[in-house]
Amino acid sequence: MSGRPGSNRRHSAWKADALPTELLPHFSFNNLRLNLLELNLNIKIVKSNKLLNLRSKILRNNMNPSKCIFRGDDNKTSFHIGAYIDGILVGGVSIIKNKCSYKDFPNCYQLRGLFVDFNHQKKGIGKMIIEKVESLLKNKKVNYLWMNARVKALDFYLKLNYTNSEITYNMNEIGLHYMLYKKL
Ligand SMILES: CC(C)(COP(=O)(O)OP(=O)(O)OC[C@H]1O[C@@H](n2cnc3c(N)ncnc32)[C@H](O)[C@@H]1OP(=O)(O)O)[C@@H](O)C(=O)NCCC(=O)NCCS
Numbered sequence: 001m002s003g004r005p006g007s008n009r010r011h012s013a014w015k016a017d018a019l020p021t022e023l024l025p026h027f028s029f030n031n032l033r034l035n036l037l038e039l040n041l042n043i044k045i046v047k048s049n050k051l052l053n054l055r056s057k058i059l060r061n062n063m064n065p066s067k068c069i070f071r072g073d074d075n076k077t078s079f080h081i082g083a084y085i086d087g088i089l090v091g092g093v094s095i096i097k098n099k100c101s102y103k104d105f106p107n108c109y110q111l112r113g114l115f116v117d118f119n120h121q122k123k124g125i126g127k128m129i130i131e132k133v134e135s136l137l138k139n140k141k142v143n144y145l146w147m148n149a150r151v152k153a154l155d156f157y158l159k160l161n162y163t164n165s166e167i168t169y170n171m172n173e174i175g176l177h178y179m180l181y182k183k184l
Contacts, residue, residue: 039085041125043132046082048073051092051113058115061173070112072096081132083116083125091116091125095133100146102167102179108144109137114153130160138184146181154178 052065060068072078073094083091091114098110111133116126137145148169149157158164162180169177 039120039123039125041128042084043128044082044084046080046089046092048078048080048094050082050089051080051094054089054092054115054117055113058117059113059174070094070096072098079136081129083129085120089117090120091129093129093133095137095145100144100179100181102165103146103181105144105146105181107142108146108181109142111145111147114147126156127160134182134184142184144181144183146179148177149180150174151176151178154180 048069052068055068056063056065073080073096075096077097078095080094081092082089093114094112096110096112098108099105100108100110111130114126114129116123116129134145147157147162148171149162150171154164157180160182162182165179165181167179169179171177
């Protein structure tokens with residue numbers, strides 16, 4: 001009876017990969033991974049112009065995409081990540097080598113314009129994008145990543161172990177933001 005599927009033991013020695021799909025809801029981590037595999041998610045570096053339409057839709061209330069370009073988007077030191085499902089862009093972010101205006105972080109980058117398309121939110125895609133970014137920055141020996149996070153996204157970043165500086169910034173039309181950061 002030890003740890004067999006269907007038994008009452010919560011911590012099973014069974015490998016979740018070997019379990020029939022219908023038994024996986026008991027294993028939240030593997031369930032998430034399975035869902036992402038089912039989604040056929042591909043996270044890769046892209047050019048900034050690939051992100052403009054969804055940046056506009058998700059972050060700028062459908063403003064003309066040509067007006068959704070960030071200062072520094074095309075700097076040689078910037079890079080951009082796109083998340084694709086079956087070849088269709090569903091998420092993205094821009095990483096720009098900007099000094100933090102509020103704190104003197106040595107060797108830092110700013111995260112800007114993180115989005116996941118509405119019908120794909122809360123599936124783990126945003127988290128995977130951030131993990132990809134952090135891994136790329138660590139490889140570049142970058143020390144800090146910081147961002148101005150809108151209030152609605154605060155808990156998302158806190159769950160990913162970002163620190164809230166409690167420094168606020170009011171962005172026209174979009175509202176209050178908090179400066180968050182992480183030492184990588
Ligand atoms: C914020 C955003 C990027 C998160 O991406 P996502 O793919 O939906 O998030 P994930 O599914 O990877 O979530 C990871 C965890 O954070 C939680 N989370 C996600 N969004 C959250 C939110 N807005 N508030 C609180 N928790 C949130 C999830 O429930 C999940 O928690 P769990 O690990 O305990 O299950 C996405 O919701 C989005 O694009 N929102 C609109 C644009 C936006 O606000 N961008 C941020 C600009 S600063």
